[in-house]
Amino acid sequence: MEFFVLGPLTAGVGDERLDLGSARQRIVLAALLLDANRTVTVSRLMEAIYGHDPPVTSRSQVQNCVSALRRLFDSHGHPDLIVTTSQGYALQIPGARIDAQRFRATLVQARQARDGGRQAEAIDLYRAALSLWRGPVLDGVESRLVQSAAGRLTEQRITTVEECVQLELERGGHHELVDELARFVKEYPLREKLRGLLMTALYRSDQRAEALEVYRQTRQTWAEELGIEPNEHLQRLQRAILARDESLNPPDRHTPGAVERVRGRKGAPGMLPPSVADFTGRTEQLAEIRAHLTGEGARERSRLAVPVVVIVGKAGIGKTSIALHIAHAIAGHSPDGQLFATFQGGSTRPVGPLQVLERFLRALGVSGSAMPEGLEERAETYRDLLAARRTLVVLDDVVSESQVLPLLPGNPESAVIVTSRRRLPGLAGAAHVDVAVFEAEQSLELLSRIAGAERTRAEPEAADALAELCGHLPLALRIVGTRLAARPRWSLGRLVELLQDETHRLDELRYGDMGIRAGISLTYDGLGEEARRLFRRLAIMEAPVFSAWAGAALLDRSPAETDDLLDDLADAQLIEIVGAGRGLETQYRFHDLIRVFARERLAAEESFAERNDALARMLGGLLFIADAVRDRYYGRDVVIGSDAVRWALPAPLVAQFAAAPLAWLERERPFVLSAVRQAAHAGFAGLCWDLAMSIVPLFESKVYLDDWRESHEIALAAARRSGDRRGQGAILTSLSTLCHLDQRPAEAFRLAQAAVTAFEEAGEVRGAALATRHIGMLDWTAGRAREASSRYERALETFRATGDRVAVAYVLNQLAQMGLERGDTEGAERQLREALRLSREGDGRRVEAQVLYRMGHARLNSGGFHGAGESFERALAVVRDLSDPIGEVHALHGLGLVRLRQGEFDEAATALRRALTLARATNQRLIEARVLLGLGESSLRAGQAGQAVDLLKRALALFGRYDNVTAHEARALSLLGDARRALGETVPPGS
Template identity: 35%
Template structure:
């Protein structure tokens, strides 16, 4: 704690020397006065003599007035900071500061905590603290502060920052962030070219990203640089890493820790009455459930102290293994309950659940009460039951309870006793109970269970097929046991044969039957207890294809108001027939979905099922149209869509609309694929694809979007709907274009154009020529591209679509750029941007227009303007969650930086672009970035790594038969001859 007057002060030295009182910045005076304050602050409250201060500020040749000047500085600092902030102590001075008032002290504390966390095996938390520590640096430490002391401390703190940065980068790699780290490491290795630790981290990051040739190139560049600059060879760490990369040492790529399965042997010793030992025998092949076993065991153990009765209630769907888990845990806890263990099957899932009065009679007999002494009536029996258990330590396992009412009278009243309950319903109204929701097994646990039943010898050679089996079982223990038992009893079957039988969803539930065990029978018990409105919702919701469904979508499908639907769905969650993955979102277990669909086919007419899906699709289309309108003002696409009946969700702001679009993306695309087979729903299905095309452009959902588009094409072709087929083919062509498959894109665009003419679809008269122009542009057919864009421009103008007109003008700008007409290209891009500005909104299409203008300005040599436009585009693309456009914009910024003579910055941006474009955008775009990265690396002296980039780019271009392959071949040949200009 500091003294009065300093408590509200904060100081910074990790950047310019600054001070604040509260949130108000203080004027600290001239540079030499800052040097005095900096020296005082770096002493951390310890005394510094006047002579030391003079040396710190003026060095070996102080002026005669140094001491007087020093006293003046001290006076001025007291005036600014407060009289008590600077104390005069024994011929010197000392700062009075609160703990944590200096940014350096905070940074040191964070770094020390991070080091402890890393040593204790918490790398993720350590990395967060290091990031926080590094954020404390606001530029060069003691920036602009004169004097020898400030200079030496500046060097020390800069070196320390670099060390912290290396630690953080090591943790990035340790936690799997190698792809993202390459960009930063590339920039740092250019800034600190002889720092071997950074080079080693860069090599490792590249190698883990599958870029072995570049990793080896880094070592070659480093060896040459160290030899030329310092006359030394790389150190042992870098040399050893180089050898391990050469040998492709598998230890360089860490593997995740194995899952440890926990098993327990049964303790079947019987205890004589009146110490009941009623627990069923545990299963011999109990597997996994480690966390649940520990959680429940800890709860049961809490009763041993005799302070409170422990009650745990395990809930989950039928077949999830509630009883198996509870019996296993109960046996393991027997030693804590030496006075006995009671068990009853309450048959809560069946039509005739056990009566509590009858159960109490059985419990009383087990506890030694003769029949003649057992009273009549529920309350009397419950009272005697509690009396008998007073002072005793007994465990009661109440299996398959229907609800809380059924078990309340069966709870002991005595501390030291414990109750373990299993039920399909969550007993949220059972006071004091510890609730456990048991989910399906993890894939590793499921595979371990399957293997234990079938035998490792049979599963060992068919691991992939075994994983397919347990996945088809939805990782549900009951289903796995049935499937494994069938295989174990059929010695001629292979695991692959069983997997093929379970692959057919229509037959899967029938296949999951063995003797008296059947998954369907388990589900029927729960379904039979539902009220009519619950059963209808359970059946109809299963018709939707997405991984889950929102409350609003469920209300549309069921044709009910959201409040009623929420009540129904929450009741289904409480009975474990539905799961609530997040507030307002619901999903089925895979096998329950199949069962619910089979009930829908039995109990709902085809018309009712079709109407339900039509309502869902209508809701999605209406809401997606609202989202599209917010993102694309001025676009007349919505005027060409199938009319909707549902009002949809209207959004108050763009962020909410994007949240909905990207959250619902899997459901939207699955619904399109599912409903496309119904000719009545075909047109709204393809129109839904049109208004969610941002999902395809983002790259995040490119594959599922393409699959949905193909499903529509196939269905439209079968029924001869030229309009639907044209629209879907145009979207498929656009998808091919985004992935760099230009031949396929051109073919789909050509067919879309012809079908659009047949269907007299004005929308395709605009879209198809524009897409034909884009594919021609990418294939270097510039005259064809210009002709197609001119046709599209006229079509958009005829349709009154100003946004489409602006997009085509941007495309025309790129054609002119490719023809060497930079001035004309800038003019076209500026015209497009003017239209975007008139339309209004920071939309994705505005970002595209800025992107095109940035490219044109780059070629025109107007670098600062190009950077400004591309930076503006980058902010828009990030806000629109368009990772593909974000990555390409970062790449274009790299190109500007390279032509502007900033190769190190260009290399860092190119690496960042590669990271953003990982798994999206196709090989052609990756090759583009690698080519530019190679040029940047060459200019910062990393020629060997540059060659690795060009070799990879050449292979990618060659794989997609891109026209740039000849250019790369020539570049590599020039590099071999040493003719590449540095």
């Protein structure tokens, strides 16, 4: 059985043509054929038939179409042609049975023959490929989605015609090509290259007037419909035809001694395409490139090698525009000519240096039988011809160093500009210039230049939205601007609406020969299979930034295996490295439009089950790391976790993450918050609430109250939908803590009681005890000491029974504080000693630091300065090991007070100033006020009364924002009075 899509859709067995049934069946078959041997989702088939608004019966209609097609194929001996997958359907058939696949395979062979110098064979293969076409792709299949997908084949057909005709013209076949080219120009009126080929064929066929008429019609049509002029190539061609330039004559294949006569040639090659008229920005890059190529503004230096600049950036970033702009700007430095070649040019197979050398040598005067055959011979002739010339060589869209090396001139007075989507470290001494997307102002400037300044000023919000939707990518902005210029009656808002639909954004970002998808697809197709799979699956994550370990989870591979793949994607400009992080801190992100492309490929090439499994692994990996980080900070005994499956990462890697818990949480905060939302959306309730709980230490220490509230509301809703009472209890307890910090005591108490109920209904004894302990803290804060003590004792009994050492230590620390306030110093110290032992046994570093801090204040108040200082120093060591800046503030404050009581004023001031810097950096206003109070007292005792007045006033201003700080305010007022009296001021009694 064979299928034919390069024209009307048909299928046949031998000479028999099949009746493919209804229009809907033909659409389904067309969609399956365009993605043969890959799953096509049911939703995509529904969209193919009905567009964006399918009826409620659309899924069953798709199933009916597939069943009818299966019956048809079964009746002709092919019952298993369409297979069902977990996500949809796939047409399983060898590629040779589909004419489109045969076309692509023959095209590859033609290009291989062309690049190998076998021109006659290449032409035969090109013609064989084109003979498979019977008309427009899938002609008569009325489906927007199908026709959009078929556009790639149409693009390949036009490119094939252009490549084939170019070869045939070089071999003198102009007479036979005129009618064919005229037909294609009529069919594809916006293809500039086709028009140029037609003009050349007409001129060589002694139809000079007709060739000039093609140019006139082109200029008139484009001016009226597009508002643009023909490109520089067509303009130069028209001037050459008018001047009857000999270079347009048919090639002389029998001219002897051509190479020898080149040195006497008067003209210089001028192969540069035109610079972009509306070129925008890039001032710094242009200056850098110019300085390197010309030496302007640089110190005197020995120039023994050809200066090479490699302009690096993703597809559509504007590399070629920059190269051509600077090439024209410095053309005066290359009086012997400029050479230009494009290596990718939209082709699925990169152009080789052998072919480029042939073009360059022809431009330098070599023709006919004088053209060397092999690469080395051509490269030698090329260097020989440029030995006495000052030439600029521009090599566009290079893939690898091997394409560039044979094209480097030997004369250091020449210069080379290379554009590439990846860095080319193999080019020794080359300067690499990285090009990023536009800033917002540059985007609007380019949009205004193309679409019109008045239109963008009239709709400023829409203009901003267009720039954002284009990801500030110059090519996307150029396409949008050109579409607007071609449609003067369109509003910017209309185009914004079209681009907001992510599933069709790349379809809308296309105009004429310009398109975003083709450039990204070319890079994607050049990757290895595993790199392509990783690229697709990275799009599963909704977080804007992700770390390297996530790629390992998505592929179910070790981090070591995926690191090289991430490097490949970064080198290919498909992902970007964020910031200056290295090693474990390396993070990546997608450009918005590349993410859209990745999601397209993900939907087309991965089943729902594959995507869901990959997401679950990634979330499980994140939770695995978060568990270790939280254990390091809190200790293992004080956490209620879910039963969600973790995806294990290597222990040494996780240990390095956990070494600085708060630093890791800060770096991964956006990722964790995004993961909470994504887990809830995917129905992974346990992962959702457990991840939300994992980042609470950061919320608490950095006072990220809004993030805390949002993540927990999402998690609570997920736990309620799934009926997970343990998860509800955990989240309610955490929300109660949030309300307490937010000074909403009644709400905090209500949530904590609801948490106890949820835990008890889930049979979660430890959770109920943790919530009860939290209510005890709320009672104590509200002045209900008896109730607080009772709840603490109940929680303590449970924790001792369950062996939760860190939880026991935490409660003992609280009970000790209550004892100290009652004057029971001996009992409090006994409880603190036990708490310290248990926190260390349970590896609860944070609780250990809190106990040491409490010990320090207990000893300070009882006059044991040496023991107090030792406790604060040990607490300081722990919080620094945890990278806990807020804990460091408290420990340094305590240490400063000890030094102050000991009369060591300089040491006290040093510790307190460090505490003040950290308190301000972490936005801890209350502890900042207490530190200022300590600094004021230190200054007063050191005889610096004026400085003390200033510090104490600032402390009082901060204390005024809080309740329950009466003792601190009284102390500050007393010291302020002493400082004023020391300055000789009269201070009223009681002031």
